Amino acid sequence: MSAGVGVDLENLWIRFGDFVAVRDANVTINGGDFFSFLGPSGCGKTTILRAVSGFLEPSGGRVLIGGNDMKGIGPNKRPTALIFQNLALFPLMKVWENITFSMEIKGASARERRKRADELLDMIALPGQGGKLPSELSGGQRQRVAIARALCAEPDVLLLDEPLSALDLKLRQHMRTELREIQQRVGITFIYITHDQGEALTMSDNIAVMRAGVIDQIGDGKAIYNDPATAFAASFVGENNVFRGKVKRVMGNEALIQTNRSGDLVARISSANQGRMKEGDAAMMFIRPEAFALAPKGATGTHFVTAKVNHEEFEGNAFNIFMEGDGGKELKVSIPNLGQSFEDHTGQNITLEYETKNAVIVPAGELAAE
Amino acid sequence: MKRFTFMRLSLWIYLGVFFAYLLGPLVIMSATAFNSPAFPRMTPWECLTFEWFGALFRDERILNGIWNSILVGAGTVVLSVAMGLAGALMLTQIWPKLRATYYTIIIAPILIPGVVLGISTLVFWDRINRMLGLGADSWLSNGLFLTIIGQSTFIASYCMLVLVARLQRYDMALTEAALDLGATHAQAFRKVLLPFMRPAIASAAVLAFLASFENYNTTTFTFGEYPTLTIELAQKVRYGITPAISALAFIIVVLTVIAALANEASLRRKELVAAARQKATVAELESGRLQLPGFFRSNWAAAALVAVACVTVAVAGTAALYSPAQCIADVQEQKRLEAEQRIQELLRQRELRRQEQLDQQGEAVPAPAAPSGSSSGFGGAFAPGNLSGSSEAEPEAEQEPQGNSSGFGNVFDPNALSGGSEGGGAGD
Ligand SMILES: Nc1ncnc2c1ncn2[C@@H]1O[C@H](COP(=O)(O)OP(=O)(O)OP(=O)(O)O)[C@@H](O)[C@H]1O
Ligand SMILES: [Mg+2]
Numbered sequence: 001m002s003a004g005v006g007v008d009l010e011n012l013w014i015r016f017g018d019f020v021a022v023r024d025a026n027v028t029i030n031g032g033d034f035f036s037f038l039g040p041s042g043c044g045k046t047t048i049l050r051a052v053s054g055f056l057e058p059s060g061g062r063v064l065i066g067g068n069d070m071k072g073i074g075p076n077k078r079p080t081a082l083i084f085q086n087l088a089l090f091p092l093m094k095v096w097e098n099i100t101f102s103m104e105i106k107g108a109s110a111r112e113r114r115k116r117a118d119e120l121l122d123m124i125a126l127p128g129q130g131g132k133l134p135s136e137l138s139g140g141q142r143q144r145v146a147i148a149r150a151l152c153a154e155p156d157v158l159l160l161d162e163p164l165s166a167l168d169l170k171l172r173q174h175m176r177t178e179l180r181e182i183q184q185r186v187g188i189t190f191i192y193i194t195h196d197q198g199e200a201l202t203m204s205d206n207i208a209v210m211r212a213g214v215i216d217q218i219g220d221g222k223a224i225y226n227d228p229a230t231a232f233a234a235s236f237v238g239e240n241n242v243f244r245g246k247v248k249r250v251m252g253n254e255a256l257i258q259t260n261r262s263g264d265l266v267a268r269i270s271s272a273n274q275g276r277m278k279e280g281d282a283a284m285m286f287i288r289p290e291a292f293a294l295a296p297k298g299a300t301g302t303h304f305v306t307a308k309v310n311h312e313e314f315e316g317n318a319f320n321i322f323m324e325g326d327g328g329k330e331l332k333v334s335i336p337n338l339g340q341s342f343e344d345h346t347g348q349n350i351t352l353e354y355e356t357k358n359a360v361i362v363p364a365g366e367l368a369a370e
Numbered sequence: 371m372k373r374f375t376f377m378r379l380s381l382w383i384y385l386g387v388f389f390a391y392l393l394g395p396l397v398i399m400s401a402t403a404f405n406s407p408a409f410p411r412m413t414p415w416e417c418l419t420f421e422w423f424g425a426l427f428r429d430e431r432i433l434n435g436i437w438n439s440i441l442v443g444a445g446t447v448v449l450s451v452a453m454g455l456a457g458a459l460m461l462t463q464i465w466p467k468l469r470a471t472y473y474t475i476i477i478a479p480i481l482i483p484g485v486v487l488g489i490s491t492l493v494f495w496d497r498i499n500r501m502l503g504l505g506a507d508s509w510l511s512n513g514l515f516l517t518i519i520g521q522s523t524f525i526a527s528y529c530m531l532v533l534v535a536r537l538q539r540y541d542m543a544l545t546e547a548a549l550d551l552g553a554t555h556a557q558a559f560r561k562v563l564l565p566f567m568r569p570a571i572a573s574a575a576v577l578a579f580l581a582s583f584e585n586y587n588t589t590t591f592t593f594g595e596y597p598t599l600t601i602e603l604a605q606k607v608r609y610g611i612t613p614a615i616s617a618l619a620f621i622i623v624v625l626t627v628i629a630a631l632a633n634e635a636s637l638r639r640k641e642l643v644a645a646a647r648q649k650a651t652v653a654e655l656e657s658g659r660l661q662l663p664g665f666f667r668s669n670w671a672a673a674a675l676v677a678v679a680c681v682t683v684a685v686a687g688t689a690a691l692y693s694p695a696q697c698i699a700d701v702q703e704q705k706r707l708e709a710e711q712r713i714q715e716l717l718r719q720r721e722l723r724r725q726e727q728l729d730q731q732g733e734a735v736p737a738p739a740a741p742s743g744s745s746s747g748f749g750g751a752f753a754p755g756n757l758s759g760s761s762e763a764e765p766e767a768e769q770e771p772q773g774n775s776s777g778f779g780n781v782f783d784p785n786a787l788s789g790g791s792e793g794g795g796a797g798d
Binding site: 053054055074075076080081082084086088089090091092101102104105106132133136149150153 | 541543544546547548549550551552553554557561562565566647648
């Protein structure tokens with residue numbers, strides 16, 4: 001997989017005046033990977049990309065591309081191409097001129113440019129539309145033109161800044177697969193920015209989860225989803241139920257948590273925190289809605305939770321039960337719809353059970369905003 | 371309902387008055403260019419003539435002035451647009467806290483009186499000229515350079531205002547995208563920013579040229595050996611004006627109208643093409659068989675442009691063939707006749723008066739101040755008896771036919787003076 005050119009961020013700091021936009025980021029991106037930065041709006045994702053593409057000088061630390069320090073090398077000299085958050089297609093140039101702008105810079109003839117443009121237009125499934133102006137294309141088509149324009153520059157690293165955010169859901173899902181296919185075809189490193197965790201999970205080889213300038217966790221989709229390193233990562237990626245409490249006893253990779261509402265519960269300590277949690281530490285336990293199952297009424301123990309049902313909904317593939325949860329937040333449970341009968345529990349207390357390996361413990365921390 | 375129509379009516383009247391106020395002087399001035407009298411006037415209309423256009427094009431000083439104005443205008447356009455663009459770019463790049471101050475400074479020349487700019491330009495560059503040890507006729511002080519520099523000081527600010535308006539709509543990400551794709555800063559500027567700015571640059575250039583062309587108060591200090599058209603006109607007017615100046619005004623008005631129509635026509639054309647492209651299907655665009663609307667379809671400006679051009683050509687053609695000599699000869703003949711008639715009349719009156727005086731003398735009552743010199747060309751004009759006597763007393767006063775019809779007014783009519791009217795001076 002390491003055929004392409006990798007990117008490393010070493011102790012990267014970026015400040016705007018007193019404001020720290022990126023704090024001590026350390027990331028290794030393998031050549032040929034599809035790597036995503038995932039985080040809420042304003043957490044510094046674009047800032048990192050701009051540092052990689054050369055529009056921002058780091059306030060501290062280094063950016064390495066293919067092992068070379070990029071200090072003092074301008075954006076036009078770096079082997080990167082950036083797809084801007086707002087695309088930034090040249091409005092006065094035709095589509096084919098837009099796509100082959102990088103060739104025009106190098107002095108290629110119009111014939112060569114047209115030929116290359118036609119190849120790329122075929123690749124992005126817009127054959128014969130080179131004569132249009134960007135304003136005459138649909139949003140999704142513009143998206144693809146921006147991708148073609150970046151690819152035409154034959155970069156070693158393609159940087160994509162939320163390129164799908166402006167599209168509607170259908171088109172976004174379609175473009176996800178298309179992007180992934182393009183990446184596998186051209187085999188170059190993609191660095192992808194998104195605040196949509198679904199996008200990150202489906203497309204990426206590796207994901208960095210960011211929060212307010214800090215990288216919380218780096219790992220592949222499964223690790224991020226199943227084995228979050230921080231409370232923020234656990235609550236930001238996918239739906240999760242939180243139980244606040246204190247560590248009562250550590251038992252190897254597991255721990256017994258004294259929760260505020262639901263008694264003592266046992267769960268797995270997430271890998272990043274194993275060996276680091278002691279008795280008495282404030283802790284948070286996370287259990288996904290789909291990790292619960294209904295248990296016989298009144299069952300007690302360290303993997304049973306009892307609470308009152310607020311309301312229920314039927315989602316087609318699942319029944320959702322919303323119960324009184326911790327810290328004013330509702331506890332959500334999803335029971336897969338396998339055709340079983342399903343009675344209404346609204347207003348009643350019900351008991352749930354989970355498997356210890358499906359519940360993770362992380363140190364108490366900031367949660368992602370809803 | 372009634373109120374509504376009343377409102378409407380007053381609106382139309384207002385518009386009429388407004389446009390008459392705006393365009394009336396231009397129309398009248400243009401008309402005087404075609405009338406034969408040597409002083410520009412519309413009434414009385416004597417003969418249609420194109421002579422004043424000929425006179426204009428034979429006037430070396432005017433032609434030279436036009437040429438100098440074009441030279442100065444071209445220089446000012448280049449300098450002002452370049453400085454304006456630099457200023458506008460600076461404004462968008464500068465540290466935000468300094469922006470307001472910078473803006474004030476760069477706008478200030480517009481607020482400074484042109485006279486001050488002219489004097490200061492002259493003084494400043496004269497100093498520099500002397501510091502460099504150059505003579506009075508060096509390129510630095512011979513007028514062309516000074517005028518361009520002097521005018522650009524404030525025209526550049528106008529240009530900057532025009533350019534800033536467009537630049538504010540520019541997405542800096544476009545420049546970044548160009549850089550990211552490997553362009554140098556110069557390439558990004560030339561291939562991305564400049565094409566985007568082109569319409570505003572064209573507007574700024576036109577504005578700069580017009581402002582330069584019409585400038586007088588700065589230029590008057592700096593023109594040196596290069597008097598521009600406005601300077602020449604001002605100097606000419608001091609010695610009296612001729613309809614040749616009206617002819618020049620007419621030409622400028624026509625050129626302006628044609629330029630405005632051409633601009634409007636091309637704008638509309640672009641809009642129509644854009645609309646057609648927007649509606650076109652992919653297949654049409656691909657095959658290049660897209661039916662673009664014809665140049666004249668729903669484009670009134672284009673039609674008007676062609677009409678004006680046709681009329682201009684027709685008028686020029688007529689002018690080449692038409693000779694007002696006959697008409698002018700007729701008018702002169704008529705004037706001669708009228709003058710003769712006047713003289714006859716005068717003589718007759720004098721005769722009459724003498725008769726009267728003789729009659730009075732016959733009654734042996736000598737008039738206290740009997741005009742003895744009644745043989746003078748002024749007739750009885752200076753006779754106090756005439757002045758004191760009311761004009762109605764003279765039977766001829768009523769008979770005087772169309773005393774004001776001739777260009778010479780009532781100069782030859784001594785009665786006019788007695789009436790105390792200003793009519794006698796009108797023919798001056
Ligand atoms: N030029 C700048 N000057 C000052 N602060 C800046 C500048 N650029 C970004 N910031 C700040 O840095 C933080 C991170 O910005 P950034 O654009 O990287 O966010 P982001 O993660 O890309 O957000 P989004 O998902 O909304 O695009 C923000 O709080 C922003 O206000
Ligand atoms: Mg961003």
